[in-house]
Amino acid sequence: MEINYLAVLVAAIASMIIGGLWYSPVLFGNVWMKLSGITQKDVEKAKKQGMMKSMGRSYFFMFVMCLLTAYILAVLLNLVQAVNVKTGIHLGLLIWLGFIATVTSSSVIWEKKPFKLYIIGNGYNVVNLVVMSIILTLWH
Secondary structure, three states: OOOOHHHHHHHHHHHHHHHHHHOOOOOOHHHHHHHHOOOHHHHHHHHHOOHHHHHHHHHHHHHHHHHHHHHHHHHHHHHOOOOOHHHHHHHHHHHHHHHHHHHHOHHHHOOOOOHHHHHHHHHHHHHHHHHHHHHHHHOO
């Protein structure tokens, strides 16, 4: 089993870019903040209290998680011998539907979080997995 580690790195970087755009005001950031109960005042207060300094650690940790996701996805794509984009996309969708969409539904069912918040988060997850799958399949 061969893993293209450069492709894993590129897929992880793509994941961070997708997340940055997805949760920015350009796409769903404002709605996500509102549904999460975060106000612009909260953001300003965090900046004043120096809490934004810890954001670097958070982004680093998230990048490590993206690397792990990309690596595991590359392993799975190898195991199913995905040699074309269609198979890669199919696996990404199956992973999302079978594991992520189902597991994260508990936030709506048990924690009573807004369904729109679930949709925003899972929209990111499915787009992220599909893009990573495409990168890893094309660049195996």
